[in-house]
Amino acid sequence: MDFDFSVIGRNIVYFMIGQYPHGHLGGIALTLYLAIVSCVLSFIGGLILGLLSVSPFRIVRYVTVVVINAIRGIPLLMVIFWMYFLLPALVGGPMPEAQTVIAALTIFTSAYMAEIVRAGIEGIEKGQTEAAISTGLRPWQAMFYIVLPQGLRNMVPSFVNQFVSLIKDTSLAFIVGVSELTHVATQINNRTMVYPTEIFFFIAIVYFVICYAFTSLSRWLEKRLTWSHR
Amino acid sequence: MIRFSGVHKWFRKLHVLNDVNLHVHQGEVVVVCGPSGSGKSTLIRTINQLEPIDRGSLIVDGMDLSDRKTDINKLRAEIGFVFQQFNLYPHLSVLKNITLAPIKVRNIPKKEAEETATSLLERVGLVEKRDAYPAQLSGGQQQRVAIARSLAMKPKIMLFDEPTSALDPEMIGEVLQVMQDLAKTGMTMVVVTHEMGFASEVAHRIAFIDNGIILEEAKPADFFKNPQHERAQQFLKQVLSPMH
Numbered sequence: 001m002d003f004d005f006s007v008i009g010r011n012i013v014y015f016m017i018g019q020y021p022h023g024h025l026g027g028i029a030l031t032l033y034l035a036i037v038s039c040v041l042s043f044i045g046g047l048i049l050g051l052l053s054v055s056p057f058r059i060v061r062y063v064t065v066v067v068i069n070a071i072r073g074i075p076l077l078m079v080i081f082w083m084y085f086l087l088p089a090l091v092g093g094p095m096p097e098a099q100t101v102i103a104a105l106t107i108f109t110s111a112y113m114a115e116i117v118r119a120g121i122e123g124i125e126k127g128q129t130e131a132a133i134s135t136g137l138r139p140w141q142a143m144f145y146i147v148l149p150q151g152l153r154n155m156v157p158s159f160v161n162q163f164v165s166l167i168k169d170t171s172l173a174f175i176v177g178v179s180e181l182t183h184v185a186t187q188i189n190n191r192t193m194v195y196p197t198e199i200f201f202f203i204a205i206v207y208f209v210i211c212y213a214f215t216s217l218s219r220w221l222e223k224r225l226t227w228s229h230r
Numbered sequence: 231m232i233r234f235s236g237v238h239k240w241f242r243k244l245h246v247l248n249d250v251n252l253h254v255h256q257g258e259v260v261v262v263c264g265p266s267g268s269g270k271s272t273l274i275r276t277i278n279q280l281e282p283i284d285r286g287s288l289i290v291d292g293m294d295l296s297d298r299k300t301d302i303n304k305l306r307a308e309i310g311f312v313f314q315q316f317n318l319y320p321h322l323s324v325l326k327n328i329t330l331a332p333i334k335v336r337n338i339p340k341k342e343a344e345e346t347a348t349s350l351l352e353r354v355g356l357v358e359k360r361d362a363y364p365a366q367l368s369g370g371q372q373q374r375v376a377i378a379r380s381l382a383m384k385p386k387i388m389l390f391d392e393p394t395s396a397l398d399p400e401m402i403g404e405v406l407q408v409m410q411d412l413a414k415t416g417m418t419m420v421v422v423t424h425e426m427g428f429a430s431e432v433a434h435r436i437a438f439i440d441n442g443i444i445l446e447e448a449k450p451a452d453f454f455k456n457p458q459h460e461r462a463q464q465f466l467k468q469v470l471s472p473m474h
Contacts, residue, residue: 125317127313127317130317131318131379133303135306135335135382136303136304136335136383146319149321
């Protein structure tokens with residue numbers, strides 16, 4: 001069997017940015033955009049949901065846990081469909097597909113992040129909170145100055161896991177016609193017909209490189225966050 | 231300063247504090263001792279409401295702990311608490327461990343808080359460790375920093391929950407010395423400890439507790455020479471000559 005990877009070279013600009021600047025941004029650029037925006041938003045969402053799930057108020061805790069478990073029990077594809085049909089109806093007008101996908105990825109990933117945050121908070125010894133409130137700090141101050149900074153550092157490896165999943169999950173945006181990397185690849189494949197192996201091998205490598213770069217970055221971050229010499 | 235009247239507490243079915251009556255006066259050092267599981271840790275932890283009481287009344291510094299309107303955070307700022315496991319914040323330097331609460335709770339300017347912290351570190355003999363992190367210190371040094379951290383709030387009462395029990399033997403002395411110096415300044419102190427040497431030298435009064443009941447309350451000299459209760463006699467025999 002012969003492989004001809006020149007099909008990649010011939011279409012490299014389309015792989016990188018899609019139809020831009022003549023149409024919507026697409027390709028790898030859009031994949032990165034979806035990943036980064038969803039990543040930031042779901043970090044914030046996960047932090048908020050995670051904090052609510054350890055709230056001192058039972059009702060808040062209970063509702064949050066129900067919401068988290070409900071989202072975790074639904075396939076991501078279903079959330080993407082829902083947002084695709086539901087969001088435009090909610091805002092009462094058309095909405096860019098990319099944004100509905102970002103909403104879906106954010107909601108889905110936030111639920112998983114929330115569990116990481118909750119476990120990270122609960123993993124900090126109770127004595128830390130007790131020491132903090134014993135000096136007169138209010139419980140929320142103990143959380144933000146003492147528990148969360150320590151917990152977040154322990155959460156980094158799990159966050160990275162989740163974000164690597166998120167990067168790969170952006171490929172599901174293809175199902176609602178968002179022209180990210182996978183979608184662009186199918187378009188090129190449909191046009192050229194005879195290079196499916198080369199094209200899908202290429203995008204597999206691209207996903208790997210993006211994920212690997214992100215993992216390396218976070219390794220470096222993890223080392224920098226070390227505060228003590230044990 | 232601290233007044234327990236008919237205080238009860240349960241952990242599920244376990245009756246950990248059973249009709250506790252205890253009065254600690256201002257400037258007094260009271261040592262609480264008793265066998266493990268006797269409720270002595272729970273007793274001291276009720277004073278700043280790390281453990282809430284179930285029945286009875288507990289008045290600390292004029293504030294009623296059974297009253298829901300009492301601002302517990304305000305009261306805790308007036309009470310220092312030293313833990314068996316030190317509980318220093320591992321992600322903060324020694325200096326920041328000490329200055330955090332004064333800055334955030336008392337709104338003291340950072341520079342002033344750092345000056346106070348430095349003089350407290352001098353007092354516990356650790357001024358050269360101000361920029362170190364807790365993990366770089368020995369157990370005894372960590373506990374002295376923990377004491378400095380509590381003192382930085384200028385508390386009216388200091389509580390010590392087995393402060394030397396997690397320490398290697400050669401480090402116990404340095405921590406007890408700091409506590410003894412503190413007692414000399416007239417600080418009101420409640421100390422849970424097995425260090426009977428400290429109790430006999432520093433305490434004004436000793437309370438012996440077993441099964442959640444305070445069985446005996448006496449001056450150290452009387453308690454050690456002439457313990458009234460059989461359980462206290464047994465306990466003293468064990469802690470004073472553990473080999474037999």
